[in-house]
Amino acid sequence: MGDKARVELPPGPRLPAPIQAALMARYWPRFISACRRRYGSAFTMRIATMGTLVYLDDPAEIKKVFAGSPSVYHAGEANSMLAGLLGSSSVLVIDDDVHRERRRQMLPAFHRDAVARQTDVMAEIASANIATWPVGTEFPVAPKMSEITLEVILRTVIGASDPDRLTALREVMPRLLNVTPWASLAIASPRLQKVGLWRSLRRNMDEADRLLYAEIADRRTDPDLATRTDALAKLIRAAGEDGNTMTDRELRDQLITLLVAGHDTTATGLAWALERLTRHPAILAKAVRAAEASAAGDVEGDEFLDAVAKETLRIRPVVFDVGRILKEPVELAGYRLPAGIMVAPGIGLVHSSSKQYAHPDRFDPDRMVSAATGPTTWLPFGGGNRRCLGATFAMIELRVVLREVLRRVELSTTTAAGERQRVKHVILVPHRGARIRVRARKDVPATAAAPASTSSCMHSS
Template identity: 45%
Template sequence: MTAVRDLPEELPHDAATAALTEKRMRRMRVFGGPAPTIDRSTLPPGPGWPPLLQSIGLLRFRHQFVPWAHRRYGDVFTVRLLPDRPLVLFTRPEHAREIFAADPETFLAGKANSILGPMMGEHSLLLQDRGAHQRARKLLMPAFNGHALREYGDLVTEVARADLAGWHDGEELRALDRMNRLTLEVILRVVFGVTDERRLALLRPRVTRVVDISPAVLFGWSVPRLRRLGPWRAARQNAHELDQLIHAEIRERRTAPDLATRTDVLSLLIRARGEEGDLLTDEELRDQLVTLLLAGHETTATALAWALYELGRDDALLARTTAAADDGDDAWLEAVLKESMRLHPVIPMVVRTLTAPATIGGVDLPAGVTVGPSILLAHARPENHPEPDVFRPERFVGTNPPPNTWIPFGGGVRRCIGAGFSLMEGVVVLRELLTAYSVETLADDRPKVRNITSVPRDGARIRVTAR
């Protein structure tokens, strides 16, 4: 194993944990193993560029590349990703319905998400399939049911108020940075159950560095030599340090005298038992915690940042939303958040890898192909959402868009387990923020890709004015 430099004195260091980190990085393949042998002539049309250029197009310039491919090749088209993996994107709601309702034994989501493997680990809910996924989901579900969400709401309110107390009248700021800071605090307290300021200070920068990773670094995990160079080396070192902190927290929590009464997700998972009475191992706990941390932190923060950006551009919309915050009209606040997720998708697509031939939308596809509905295109189709370029929260008031046309959380048996938590958190933050401040957008913004997500390129710059 490559030696890891000595960690700072305040960080725990355990050789067994360091070995687990290195083992995960070696085992988890970004591309999920060797590329399948597939007759390309049997696939829907798509760009003829080399896989490298198409990968860059999809991951770095997706907001230009995907709409262009749709205009050029139609509602179903093929993109070839490194090393030479075909991805067939679908754009119509009936296509999404077929994919979400398909047999999960044939349509594997975990295999399709392999790019996240080196960071999230093989036990991650996003990377597991079949029986392993069912077991993990059953163990996680109690932490995200209605009763748990009601308890978390008070904590989210407390965290939001504490953060907003540090804002200043007339301050100009990047909404994305502030929302990332706030939602990170929520995750660390609700999921990890960490309240000690020293530990929080150690966790915050390391989690932030994971979230801020570039697509190039993600792809570099598959090349062992790169892990010794520049940004890949820094990312690897950060992974080691974060793992040390997480495993130390798990070990200590297992013996905490108040474990039986704690309501944070980590404590609930430590107490959870499978159908055969088995407990989650430390490694399983680590992988699920990191998954919840990464999947539930930046996505909600980005949706909130875009929501504030849109509110700050429209005085009438801001007035209506401010009144909703004052009156406790959570339905309208949730509609604002949902419309933010529709107009500004954080994740570009929902993917599955076929283990056997399948037919979707009348298109016959061979085993080994990855398929999925494009969230970017589904949310932008005018037949799904009239005037799709206009921010209109009323689309979600008293009704919902047609099925499979709004899919930020995926669908079917793999629908995001944290969807309810994300919406609850977003509503609470909007309510607390808008009862304290008015917002004004300072400049136009557009999306850019960070890790696998899309965020405001300039951070959604706003000015806040105390009410």
């Protein structure tokens, strides 16, 4: 490391912190990519409200972060601004032993086999929604995908079945989840929720809590609790190492986390997939054939749909980076970084690097077919002990919903320019909502849902 290791921080833009914050809020991927071009693979940002961040794009350095001690690299603290919405015991905002124990309790609910049992429900929800799509007129598909992914979580994760409560949850959750930058101020500073402008956020949170607590109470008294397959039932049954189970408050915090983290993220990935496919006619045609093959039980069809999902998440990562607050000084990228700053493995930087991917700007799902992507070269779900709990759930949901779309409607292709990435709270969405046009509906044989072959999430869970 030599002399360089004595330098505390890598170079970076000298703009005032409020201006860097404004540029991040408006131009996140473009601003960060410009910094990489100018300053190299490690650079320092100073961002108002967040402090000092060191971005990393070298997989070898990112591996050190993901493999590092969770007591040195605090992800929960990096997510602390979400605690006002998610709750103080959310798996996203806790660290150290408490996090390890909570994660151990939650993982079985998202095991591949548990998710595979939910694929028929996912397909049924998707096909019912697709049947409402207009034919012959352009429309933004992102809101439709949000409806599908919210319904999937309500039915498979929370296990809601009471019709009135489902209706109420369908109404309140989008209001709570479509957080404006203005409302996010009151999430970061909960005391603002008592003030007029932000009272509606408080009302929505109270209504969501009422419904979720009612769902928890129902599940606790369900005579069939032991055999239920929804994630909530599994969380109620899951005991910690000390034999204790989660309190109602802890359960509520995990449910709201799964709703927030697993709903808009997956919906956005689906919207980007259709935005990309409709601009690449040959790939779209191949994906349609794969959807038909998948529906017939052909594993190769599944593999190509998985590749479409993986390549979409590479070229249009829903979350651009993940953060870790350093609890003690650390040597990374040739610098001795001080305690208290945040290191940010740049997911979008790695995914767009020509060192990792030939022609990184090219949408090419074939590159993902049977490709052995490493955990620090393809990392849309973060990594290490904080890799998204719902990664398997999200990937299977992406495949199932894409399969249903591609086999049920014929999509028009377009020569329009690709949609820009727009910053929406902590994710990157298509700036026009991923506008598509359905040319025609297809006759789908009324067979049972496709076989459940297997190949919400936010990062740092």
